Amino acid sequence: MTDEAITEALPASGASASKRGGSLRGAGPRRSSDFMSAAEFLDVTSNDPGTMRPGALRGSAQGRDLDSLAHTLFLRIYPVIAVVVLVTQIGIAWVNYRDQLHLYTERADLMAAITASSIARPEWSASPQVYHRQMEALTLDPAFRSATLRDANGTVLMTLGETRRARSFELISAQADLVAAPGTAPLGRLTLSISAEDLRSNAEKQGILAVVTSLILMLAFVLTLHANVRRHVLAPLKRLLLAMREVEHKRWVAVELDGAFRASNEIDVISQAFNRMVDGLRSGDEAKQLLQQLEQAHRKLADANHLVMESIGYARRIQSSVLPDRKALDGTGLEVAVLWEPLHLVGGDYFWLEEIDGLGILLVADCTGHGVPGAFLTLIVATALDRLIHERGLRDPAAILVALDGMVRTQLRQDGRGSESDDGLDCGLCIWDPEAAEIRFAGAGTALTTIDGAAVTRIRGAKRGIGYPRRTGEHIAIEESRLRVTPGMTLYLMTDGITDQMGGAGPTRRLLGHRGVMDILASHQQAPLSEQVAILDTSLAAYRAGEGRRDDMTLVAFRPKAMPRAM
Amino acid sequence: MDRIQISATDRSPQVDFDFAAGHLSLRGESYPEDAAAFFGPLLQALRAYLAIASETPIVFEVRLAYFNSSSAKALMNLFMPLEDAAEEGRRVTVEWRFLDGDETIEEAGEDFAADFSHARFELVREAA
16 A cells, blocks of 8 residues: 555645644645545545635535545644643733732832831931932842932922833832831832833743744644544555455455554454455355356356257257168068167167068167267168168178178278277167068177067077177177067067166165066067057166166067968 | 275276285276276276286176176276286186176176186175
């Protein structure tokens, strides 16, 4: 803060006070505007007391500008002190003067009486020269002015000193009758005048002293008052004001409590309260700002999320359009129901249904990953499968999977050409021959499960998936399984997203598993397949009981339609 | 070798690789968004550990309630150097722990077990 400003201001105000000779108005500091501009408070209305307008003082007294605090104190207190000092001094001088005057008068009376009694002889007036010496003795008094000796008739017999009339207030006169013996008529009269000039000059000196004292007192008072008010009141208040100004602009500064000069206790307390308030405001403001930033971040996230979701929604339309018509195998005598539910709108699960050359093709694939990356892989698989079936005309399920293995690996450059990816798919493929009522199945990581009455059979196929990079010397061994399909038998191809349902609580928390899924399906064998699949979906959600799904899930259920009686 | 301890999250298992004691463990569920990023450093540490000749038997305890297919591949990658070390004479045991009745994890363990011929692979059924 502006400690320099204060020390600069001090001599300036002192100079102005002495220059102006201690006049009441000039003595006060008049430069509040300097401080206001130093504190950047120019927008605060302030009366400039440099030219004291009527009412300006009252304004100052109301605290409209800070410098006038000293001014106001001065104007309110000084006259009282000055009058008291002046009156006291003058009273003392007056009492002194009166006492001295009284003493002088008594002295004159005494001197006159002594001299008169020494002169008083019968017939003294016959030879007044005899008493000249007694009269001369009176002149020994330094205040002596004149003495006159008269006989009983009032005739002046002797005069000493200056007889010209001085102003009466400067002289003290005493008279003594010359009485020879008590009870006799006076024989003459002695008149004595002594000067009171010293007394008067003393009294005057005292009066001047009183005035000078009060002036000196005023000067000392002004300087002390200003110095103290500035140091202990104005400077701390200024610091407080500057801090308030900063706080107004949301710069959280605290007031220094231990400046060059300690503030008065009251201001100290106010400053501490102010600092606490600033702390509170700062933390409140920081919280508010954090909240704003958070809201902003949240908005951005929401926007970004909306964009991504829109994009993925579009991707889902594309992926869905790649999937086959669920009724594609109606002509092959199969009843088919499909549950295809990616974890994130799109996913790595894929299925294919097609009737070709009187055969039904059913494929379920679970590519690595889910979401968009998984969906990319399904497109590769779809393209490869299309080429294998339509261009190369493969109808052998194991041959198709082996070929698919090579094509996906090549497509992903996982065939030793430096790719870092490690992707592939689990896949189960069934070729349905309606004529023979036979299913030819080949699997790689995906099983074919059948329910025939009470019997649940799982044909697991190869353990590993296909398409992955291969270690040198590793050979894929995919074998075909054939099974005769009898009426009442239902077959299921499913990805592990169906069986990997986490549910249960505490120690029983575990995956539902293949057996759990088959139990659900087995207990609804009489229902149409689409209903079975719907029940399974609901049951899985019930098992999870709020737990999130872990993976994309796909189930293709199929069974021979009930034979028309006409055949 | 510094011990590796990682707390479990919703999507990743608790890891405690106490190399000095020769005791490694994975517990919980494993389906991190990026399995390679999670398991990569573990695999590196394991390889570095196995490169140092030692007689300390190794026990790798796996008790996972669920793992996705990329975690399965990562597990396989962790098992391979252990099997190689066992082939070179190190005593290695993999304890595959699963809850009684959790056939998914049990079957997965059986699948893994088929790949081991030198290291001991124990399927440990735990009462629910």
